[in-house]
Amino acid sequence: MSDGKQDREAIYDQIREVKDGGKLVHLATASLDGKPNIVPMRFARHAAPDVLVIADMYFCKTRVNLKENPKLALSVAFPDRKSLPVTLHGRGQLAEKGTCGCLGEYWKNWKSWGEDNPPTEVPEGFSPPNPSCRAVLVIDVDEVRSSDADDFGEEVAAHEFPRHRQTQEVV
């Protein structure tokens, strides 16, 4: 990048490794009354410029929270945060059966990726017994910040306008 910041798309591509049994992210959401929720997620992927998707395999409180407050944050948790020391901040919407327009396209494109690519390296007793995607969380990433101790919270990648929002405006 011209200002020395990292390329956001390159960062997202590393997130893609989540699906293949590599990195695992924490997804943080919150209810409207300010109660946070943070859960590990394995099925996350870079779907479009500044757009990530996460499979809703077992969302509980996350689903409720997103209805109240679409703001969310992600951090890389495993196996090595230091290889991708970032937190991502944005807004999420759920795409599921019956969802129309641009969001519906995300559901159509991503609804079966859990069955197609189940995690293989998860220890016994920790793997999903029958991965099935109930919805797709579509995340417009607004900011990518450092999670390094020295410059925690500093923006590390230049902003690009999410294609998902552009498409929505057209729709």
Add this chain to the structure above:
Amino acid sequence: MSFPATDRLKRWYESHEVHFAIVGEDDEVQIGIAQRVRFIGDDRLAVEVPAGVWKALSDHIGEGRWIALHPGELGAVKAPYQLKGIIAIEQDRNTITGWFPESDTPVAILVELRELYITKPGPEAGQRVDAWSVEELTEFERELGWLKEENL
């Protein structure tokens, strides 16, 4: 108040970095990362807040507000326990040193633990278990195979 913090839960939390979520006045969700946490008894958790994290998030870490925590690193896979509680900010040097003698952090959060959820993918996902006894949660861990040597 009793809280079912099992030996396994404590061990995984205290031996890995911990990711925590907080919510500011503007409803923005923030994630912080603590290198160290220590259980103070069964129902309170001291969380080291590195100086850089405090600088970035101090406006969002409010006394009396909720915080949610989950182990990072391998703990994100093998220790699927989410804790939630209420924040008290601690800035007394002697108190912090007592909790984290190896750290020079200026701030720590003392969390009064209120809720505990299982985050294991599958039918157990999202199950709230803080009303259980330690013995009940330990038995649950045994049934899931978490007390096998490779998962301890």
